[in-house]
Amino acid sequence: MKIFANIEGTDNCAVLQNDLNTVVKWCQSNKMKLNVDKCSIISFTKKKNRITHSYTAQDTPLNRNTTVRDLGVLIDEQLTFRQHYEYIMKRSRRLLGFIFRSTKDFKNPRSMLSLFLSLVRSISEYCSPIWSPYYNVHIENIEKIQKKCLRYICYKYKFGRTLNNYSDRLSKFGIMSLQTRRARYDLLYLHKILHSSIDAPDLLSSLSINIRYRMRVPKVFTLSVYKNNTSFYSPLVRMCRSYNELVCGSKDTIVDVFNNKFSIYKKAVTDHFKPDVLSPHK
Template identity: 65%
Template sequence: MKIFTNVKDVEQCATLQSDLQTVSEWCYANKMRLNVEKCCIISFTRKKNKFTYSYTIEDHSLGRRNIVKDLGVLIDEQLTFRPHYEYYIVKRCHRILGFIIRSTKNFKKPRSILNLFLSIARSILEYCSPVWSPYYNVHIDNIEKVQKKILKFISRKYNLGRTLKNYEQRLSKFGLTSLKTRRVRYDLLCLHKILHSFLDAPGLLSSLSINTRHRTRFPRTFTLDVYKNNTSYYNPIVRMCRTYNDLACSGKDSVVDIDIFNSKFSSYKKAVTERLKRDITH
């Protein structure tokens, strides 16, 4: 359970404390004792001087944290998600690669090693990516290095280094795409699910702004505001809409049409996949 509110003064803090007390009393009445040690507080703000308040449950003070994990994703107090992809998934997957490399010395087929990577490492690198997908190249490259490392290892192990000299050739050889491209694909698929209410997220759906003006040759499907900082500009919903706008406009002359409104999810998914592959090869 998460309880949250916008806090600007002590009165709002007192309201939040009252809500905590209500929840605590309900749990006690229904014989569901809360584990106070697992409860914590985090304040999401970019201000240097944070407004702090001591919250309690059953007269026990709650600890304050700078980073919390929510459904497997690390979130910091500035909502940057950097701890998740900088320290959590990348380091974790490098350890997994070490395990794969040590454990596959006697493997005869390169595809067997690759399947291990895809099943136990790449899945970690892509879990919930529409939420935390990075936008700085340094972070994008750090994530990509994990896949580069395993493909380089496979190429050397099976004497493919001379024919597969770079990352792009290795991707083509094994029928893969970059992790960055896959995250773009997941963004576009997530946007379709939100628009058609396959995801129960009315708040996200209401934030989509459809462009009803068509004054240009290639009108943008979604209307986007002018954002003054990276946090707003790279907001997940804004990023998804901007990605779709760019892909749809760039493909007006393409045989692969992407229609997020009238296409079924399976058809839309196939069209997005084909368009991304086409853009990579061209």
């Protein structure tokens, strides 16, 4: 369970503490034991003069953390997700090493690639619409995981002479780069929010649809001016901006997030990213 509030003063702190007391009282009334040691506080802010109120549960002060794990995603107080990047890269490299050691006798390169796609790539893109990186250093560091796997496969099965660069290897095995797959997931997630496939009414109400049709460069979603990168690259804003760029830049591919069924929309989005994959491996 998460209890949250917008804290702008001590009055807001008192309201949040009262909400916490209500939860504690409910647990006691229903004879549910609350493990206070596993409860923690985190404040999401970039302000230097932050409000650090001491909250309690069952008369015990709660620990204040700078990073929390929520459904497998590490979230820090400034929403940079840097610790999550380090976590998935460390875990992916460890699993990739396990695959290399366990597949020395494999004769089919596709078998090794299947292990990578199921065990490693799934980790490196889990919940990517939430934490998708926007700095090149993080994008490249995460991409190195797949680059290393394809480079090893090409060396092991003697494809190296004909597949000298990353794009050729992607084309050879018929897969997308991790960055492209994250962009594709963003657009698919936007469709699910708009059509309430995901129960997120707050996200749906945050979307601002442009009703000014007579524009030189039409944009489906209206975006504000953002003061920092955290807001500019926030998940919902990033998804809307990607869709605007897709609609404005694609003349041949029809991608309609409002009227197309998900299966049709998904195919159109995938076709848009197909130049990244030229010819699947046979």
